[in-house]
Amino acid sequence: MTSPATPSPSALPHVDLLRLRDGLDEAERARLEAIEEHLQTQVRPRLAPYWDAEEFPFDLLPGLAGLGLGRLLTDGSSALFQHLVHAEIARVDLSLSALVGIHNELNLGMIVQLGSDEQKARWQGPLERFEAIGAFCLTEPEHGSDIAGGLETTATREGDEWVIRGAKRWIGAGTIAQVALVWARDTADGEIKGFVVPTDTPGYEATKIAGKMGLRIMQNADITLDVRLPLDAQLPGAATFDATRDLLRDSRMWVGWQGVGVQMGLLDVLRAYALERRQFGRPLAKFQMIQSQIAEVAGNLAAASGMMMQVHRLNEAGTMDMMHAAMGKATSTRLARSSAALARDAFGGNGLLSEYEVSRMMGDIEAIYSYEGSYGINALIVGRALTGVSAFV
Known part of the structure; x- marks a missing residue:
């Protein structure tokens, strides 16, 4: 239950600093506003x-499914709409944003784009309706940033079966x-291949990773695998990495875009708190230091938003490459980290309490700063592109 002392940021009008929503048509703008309303009032x-209990809110899934958030990738919506939806979910909670994003971008996306007709017939519909949730099992206990070269999980063909053995870690x-x-890794040719594994398959074991400082709602897990699968379990479009x-x-x-969304949330809670919290007989918003912090958070948000909007345009034009994606991810999450520190400072001691949200956002940002390539790895991708020299090893 939320404390009555907690500010109510949803009561304030949303600030679209760079008018990103102007790029949507009327129907998509209305749909985005409906999603925003549900997230702000019901979620x-x-x-x-x-978040405190490190539990997943299964009771919220039907509402998310009803908004079509399980099928963003396949519903024909524009790329900008999808980006802004991801930002709106991150504005409310990064764990739910991670779930919806990974579900669409990697699990549903992989099956739709790389799967067989049979795999799509079995899984696409349930995934789109959130009747099934997917897990993307790539990272391993000893291999994160070096996974492409270091992956140790093996796939061995034995007659009319694949035998997969190994371990995965940090699996959302x-x-x-x-x-x-x-x-x-196929033991016959050394290629990394993708396999569809129902989690009720004997030999699939998942153990929750507890005690995280961030993404506490997302149920990350250690996975052990000693499974036998039919030959058609392989993703036919994923015969190589x-x-x-x-x-x-x-x-x-x-x-x-998650980095953009969480900064939207930080600005929400910081503005609300500054207007409602009184010290020395007046609202915090009357203090120059607090207004300076609000302005800096807004500037970080605008910088991240403008950068991601241009990366989006490059992607739409077919000219985005890994350097642009890496720069966008690294810079947006770095700015989010800075914004979280500013916002938490403005909250004083209350910023340490999860009921005030800013502490939850701060912990969650540490996770997005590190996943999908750590800040350092993404910086090296950019550096390699700009110098022509690899500094990875």
Whole structure:
């Protein structure tokens, strides 16, 4: 339950600093506003207990499904609409944003773009309706940034079966998913291939990673695999790791929009708190230091928004490459980190309490700063593109 002392940012009008919504047609703008209304009134007020308890709010899934958030990738909506939806969800909670984003960009996206007709017939509909949740199983206990070269999970063909053995770590929704997309190295040719693994398959074991400082609602997991699958479990379009690069690039861009969205949320709670909290007989908003912090958060948000909007335009023109996605993700999450520090400082001691949201956002930002390529790895991608020299090893 939310404390009565908690500010009510949803009561303030939304600030679209750079008028990003002007790029949508009337129908998509209306749909985005309906999604925003549901998230602000039906989701945001109910999240604190789940974050504190590190539990997933299954009761919120039907509402998200009713808004079509399980099928953003396949509903024919514009790319800008999808980006702004991801930002709106991140504005409310980064765990739910991660779930919806990974679900669409990687799980549903992989099956629709790289799967067989049979795989799509079985999984596409349930995924689109959130009747099934997907887990994208790539990162391993000993391999994160170096996963493409270091991946150790193996896939061995034995007669009319694939035998997959290995371990995965930090897998979002790993304990609650119905289907896992597992990446394993074929022992015959050394190529990394994708496999569709129902999570009720004997030998699939998932253990929740507890005690996280961020993304506490997202059920990250350690996965162990010793499974036997039919030959048609392989994703036919993912016979090599190269097949996934465009999807992973686009996913990196999506995290940049998460950085935009969470800064929208920070500005929400900071403005509300500054207007409602009184010290020395007047609202915090009357103090020059607080107004300076609000203005700096707004500037960071505008900078991240403008950058991601241009990355979006490059993507629409077919000229975005990994450097642009990496720069967008790294810079947006870096600015979000800075904005969170400013906002938490303005809250004083109350900024330490999860009921005031800013502390939850601050912890969650640490996660998006590190996943989909850490800040350092993304910086090296940019540096390599600008100098022609790789500094990875």
